[in-house]
Amino acid sequence: MGYYLGLDVGSVSTNFVLLDKEGKVVWDLYLRTEGRPLVAIEKGLGELAKENPKVLGAGTTGSGRKLAGVLIGADVIKNEITAHAVAALALVPSVQTVLEIGGQDSKLIILRDGVVTDFAMNTVCAAGTGSFLDHQAARLGVPIEEFGKLALKAKEEVRIAGRCAVFAESDMIHKQQMGYPTEEIVAGLCSALVRNYLNNVGKGKELLPTVVFQGGVAANLGMRRAFEKALGTKVVVPEYYSVMGAVGAALLAKEEVANTGRSKFKGMNVANWENEAGSFECPHCPNQCEIVEIKQEGKVIARWGDRCGRWSNVEVAV
Amino acid sequence: MKVTFPHMGSLAIPMKALLEEAGLEVVLPPPTSKRTLTLGSRHAPEFACLPLKINLGNYLEALELGADTIIMAGGVGPCRFGYYGQVQREILRSLGKDCDFLIFEPPAGDFKGLASTCRRLFAGCRPAGILRGAKIAWAKARAVDKLWQVSLWARPREVERGRTSKIIRKLYHKLDQACEMKRIRRIVREGIEELKSQAKGEPKAHIALVGEIYVVLDPFSNQYIEERLGEMGVEVSRTIYLSQWIVHHLVLPTFRLHRPNRSLGLASGYLNYAVGGHGLETVANTVLAARRRFDGVVQLAPFTCMPEIVAASILPRVSKGEGISVLTLFLDEHTGEAGLVTRLEAFVDMLLRQQRQRRQGHGILSWA
Incomplete structure (x- = not known):
């Protein structure tokens, strides 16, 4: 049995997946990059080596795709937009809109008839991305895993400025001092971030269903609900939402190997080098x-x- | 008097020829580098756009080399560039830099101001030298643009990656050294031949480059986007060239010949009047690119550039109405490449996918 390896080296997380020949995820790993992609890649390869899979092809994506690509001998080194679109399409064929929010950036991909027709990435500001949510969760003393659930408990939500992380933070501090319950502040924050995303990344774009929400932030139930409220449609979160880039890279590798007939992957020895x-x-x-x-x-x-x-x-x- | 001026792409080649032939001593700022950018951003207002910051860095580096007179263009209209000369002059003054600052304002019906600035600059120069300088400068400006245009054609077709860029650098160096009309003509003739002879393949896609003039013309500030796209196999058509700008904005108005720019009419229905800078041109050229069946358009703009923000907010409608993909890139101090490369790769990927879909019909999901 052979597998396809996908590697997504992002600013915040480094993800590995193995797909079987049918394109099903059989193994995945989510690591923190912690600013040292090389270390994260090595650590992931070490974990992978324990599984000792037969790798038929490998693909890399994410901001560290080039580094990862030369280290392992990737068959494809692809940008995140293409990788995310491929993965979303494979798992949700009817997708027309992909919302992707990761650690440092957020993307929006528009597809029609299975082809990307437009995309956008946040340009000037990281408000609303994973690292900002992390930071705010820590400041409110809420574990990040509980952060979204907390928002669902809110009966009301308080208004928080969404345009800029600094404005949002000072609004939150003010509302805390006024005595609003934490869950209402968290719910307000989620709405603010969604508003910011739609105004900034989504400006001028037509967001049609089916809407797929992926990237680390898709774990956040508060963000999911805020998107559903703002878009007035159900938002689909795929099972492997946090490693979709890696899934896309592996799918692309599979195609590439099918075209070229052989893989450039250096073999599992690479884990010991x-x-x-x-x-x-x-x-x-x-x-x-x-x-x-x-x-x-x-x-x-x-x-x-x-x-x-x-x-x-x-x-x-x- | 030691004269200097800011860089803008290859402006230095014709500009230096003009001033030196006229008999002036020229001190060129070193090529724009990260140091230039650092110097410029340190002393510029935070909200100013990239061109102002790079200009300022150019001046400071030229002053270090002994320049004492700075030449800068002025402007009228809604774009902030119109007062950049004055702002820069005041910044240098507050830094205690002792230099003359000559701002050439466009002759908006009145030639007195322009004429007196010219007299100050060329005081003591022989008229014959100035005329000869103008002639050579104009020839060099056109040569620079012609060669660049051919290089954009050749790069996606080059057999050995990076060869076109090497040739063009060499040709520009030769042009810079040349001081006779005959020699300039020969460099262009042979240069075109050399660029074309090493190009064999076919480009994967055609992209038109539109946007604000400074960032379109200046490879440092647009992070060498034409080279990057070319080396991805994309033929780039740039919609703004310096020599063409000189004709439209300096020569024709001076002789009261306003040849109406017909292509601007293409924007009608999307944008019906000038919004400053190149905002209207950006919209018109995007429509033109769609009608000429380009695969896509890349809009370049300095961050906080008002005319281009106006254009950018209209482009989604153009994109939809004319059926062309547009990627807008706002450029600022960041020199990290990853973000730019990711967007360009994704954009080109997308165009190729759309091409294939058009060719093969719907429903084929091959991504390789």
Whole structure:
């Protein structure tokens, strides 16, 4: 039995999934990236090695997709938009709208007839994304897992400014001092964040059902309900909502391998190899590009970060 | 007098030729770099747009090299750029920088102001030198644009990745050194040949680049978007060129010849009047791109740019009405590439998918 590996290296979490040949998730892993993607990838590979799967193909996505891709020898290295769209389509074929809220960014993908027709990502502000919710939950002394459930208990919700995390926070502090119950503040916050998302990321877009909500924040019941209220339609949260990027990457790898006939995956040995990332500033022009150098087992396997190609085009061992 | 001016793409090539032929000593700011940006943002108002910050950084770096006179363009109309010269002058003054600041205001019916600024700059220059400078500068401006245009055609077709960018850098260097009309013409002729001869393949898609002039013309501020798209196999058509801008905004108005820009009429129904900057052009060019069957449009704008914000809020309607995909990118101080690359890759992916769907009909779900 062979499997397809998908890896989504994001700013907040690093996710691994294994799909069987039918595209069903048979194993998944959610790790915190904690600002050190290399460590998170190695840790995940270590866990994966315990399962000792036969990997037929591998794909990577997320902001760390390139790093992950060269480390494991990925067949596809794809952007998050495509990966999320592919996964949503595979699990919910009728999808026309994908709401995706992760740790640092939020995305909106519009599909028609199974093809992406438009998308948007938050540009200027991370209010409403996972890290902001994390922070606010900690400040209110509520475990993040309970945060959304708490919002459902509220009979009323208080009005919180949604445009900017700083405004939202000062509004919340004010309402706390006024004595509003925590659940009403939390419910108000969820509505504010949804309002912000729809006005900012969703501006000018037509959000039609079926609406799929994925990404780490989809775990939050308060956010789900706030979206349903704002959109006036049911919101579908797929079973593997938190690892959808990785699912998409694995599906793309499956297709790629079907096309090329063989996989570039380096094999499960990769879990035992020593990896090292270093950087230096190129002194050759005033642009001062920061060059990143990735070594595996002491050999340079990739370099990037330069504009002119002086470093990245140099032959490196593969 | 040691004259300097801000960078804007390859503006330095013709501009330096003009001033030097006229007999002035030119001190070029070093190429715009992260240091320029850091210097500029430190001293600029936080809410100002990227061009102001980079300009300011350019001045500060040129002053370090001994420049004492700064040339800047002025402007009229709703775009804030119109008073950037004055704001920059005051910022430099409050930093205690001792320099002359010459702001060339467009001749809005009155040539006195422009003429007196010219007299101040070219005082002591021989008229023959100025004329020769203008001639060479104009030839270089057109050469720079022509070669760039060919490079945009060649890059998605190049056989060896990165080759086109190498050639264009070399050609620009040669152009910069050239000081005879014959030599300029030869560089262009041979350059076009060289760019074309290494291009064999077919581009995957066509994208039109629209938006605010500074960020469209300046690769540093748009994070080399034309190169990035080209190397993804996309042919980019840029809708704004410096030489064309000079004709439309400087030469024709000076001779009271307002050739109505017919393509602007294309925006009618979506946007019926000028909103400053290139807002109207952005909308019109998006319509034009759709009618010319481009696969997509990328709009570039500095963060907080009012005319482009107006255009951006109209583009979804154009996109729907004309059936063309649009990606809007707001550019600011961030130099991290990941966000930009992700959006560009996703956009190109999307265009290719749509292409394939159009070709094959509905319902085929291959993503590779």
